[in-house]
Amino acid sequence: MHPSTTRSTRTQTMFRIGLAGAAALTLAACSTGGTAPAGSEGAEGGAPAAISAVNVIAPADPGGGWDQTARTLGQVLTETSLVGSAPVSNIGGAGGTVGLASLATETDPNTLMITGSVMVGAVETNASENRIEDMTPIAKLTEEPLVIVVPADSEYQTLQDLVDAVVAEGQGVAVTGGSAGGIDHILAGLLLTEAGVAPAEVPGTLNYVANSGGGEALTMLLGNTVQAGISGVGEFSESVLSGDLRALAVSSDEPAEALPDVPTIQDEGIDITLTNWRGIIAPGDITDEERTALVDLATQLHDQDAWAEQLSTKGWTDAFMPGDEFDAFLTEDISLTQETLRTIGLIE
Template identity: 40%
Template sequence: MRRDTFLKALAASVAVGSLPQPSWASANLKMMIPANPGGGWDTTGRALGKALQDAGVASAVTYENKGGAAGALGLAQFVNASKGDGNALMVMGAVMLGGIITGKPPVTLSQATPIARLTSEYNVFVLPADSPFKTMKDVVEAMKKDPGSVKWGGGSRGATEHIAAAMIAREAGVDAAKINYVPFRGGGEAVAAILGGNVSIGGSGYSEFASYIESGKMRAIAVTSGTRLKGLNIPTLKEMGINVEIGNWRGVYAPPGITPQQRKALTDMVVAAMKSKAWAESLEKNGWTPAVLTGPAFDEFVEREFATLRMIMVKSGMI
């Protein structure tokens, strides 16, 4: 092992309070990204892979994209093909929970092993530059007249932007079951649909739209946070009189059947990666808020999120 690589691994392990494990420096990690290229999970998974290498806890990271059904297809492949593999991780988050609630797939998160929550991010709603709509008020008024006339574009059914659209409809007195929501398998597809005018309004994390907003190809009209995002002049739904606030978060899971020692090693590796320069750069570049949570606290958080999202969906008429 190169001396500088060893020193990086040692420094990272000291930071997380454990001795370096021999497998770290030679670890060849496999990263399942249960979405098509170009979206938030894809960006997160590849940023994490880079951070793991920067921290010296992985020598190589390979990626596999498997989009569809709010991550359920990738989850099923991960659970069935990676059982017991202590060198495998899968990106997941609030979108997957929503998809599981609405889609009820045969394979669920309870069959995999929780590792860590990584980041939190709010959704931004955008219009194509040549849209006849100028504000969220315009969108809501059109939806009131004819719910089907407004095409909402975003991630899979049950994604946070889908839930937010349903909540906006409910606040406006519109039957959420009648909204015209168009799901996409990845951020790249959603962006293309927005730019091409195939949907009326699109929703996702700011990082996925940032370059298009800055270039003037998209116009940001609302954010789902309680207060305006730092450095961005995008109004919140609440300040427009629409009482909707919902956040998105992303994390990683390991396969089923790993040992407690393997789970601890993977958790320590991820925590070490969160302390790396590469990860700090990714947080700043993408506008992500660090939200690291591991161990039993993360397990309990996921359980609460399932309950909360299910309640929101029921109230919004989605299920």
């Protein structure tokens, strides 16, 4: 059955309401992390031991948003002496679910893995045995708009040009992005359902080339082996500003700080607003005291000027949400993602 405009718009509205509702919890709920330093009395009770080191997992290959977030996290934690060391390891594959499986067997409680919208979708489309909700939510950190780009010499001058070409030519137009079922893939599918493509027809119409890291997508675009790409603004902004890529639209309500001259999808007449969030989770079987110490550490990280400077430099929006608030947000986001994946025909 072909989706109506009302149905597709309602799904987008639910995304906005879900994110806004979760954000409201930040104001209404008591902070789980507090402002006490790691090693002091935590807001959730107990006296967590000081954390001298953490291991950080980027569940993707080098070069993409998860890798950038992991390395920025480790850099700020050590430069501000919040911990003595924070080595980063890359465990890529299947939209982060390979890294998630590794975290599920991790025995070091002070292990932090980057997670986000991409992984939420990938867990569903890959029918992953390991799920994010089985781990320990520590904090939501950032949000970032997506940007739709084409090679500099592309024939597509507007977003509508690209959408019309995909609808008309189907598999003849290749669009690259992050992992299958992730937020880049979701945005591509939503653009088609907004254009009137039936959910059941989206998988056969959309030639989506998935990657495990943003670096691979950039290589494809610069090599003109694909016709368009979707990723976080931070992953493509340098190539847009250098003139190697041309940005057609960003997915936020307002123009992105890093690409102020690029219109929003709504500016282009398409009713879609979508942002990519990232956060950190820990193994699922840690103690309450270990969890409190990690939430406290994330809160201290968020309070550092060095962290704020990194957010500004990379064009990431501060979306900090610690402990239980992040847990509530995850529950809502997983539910909304499942509905959207059904709407665009990626899961049943």
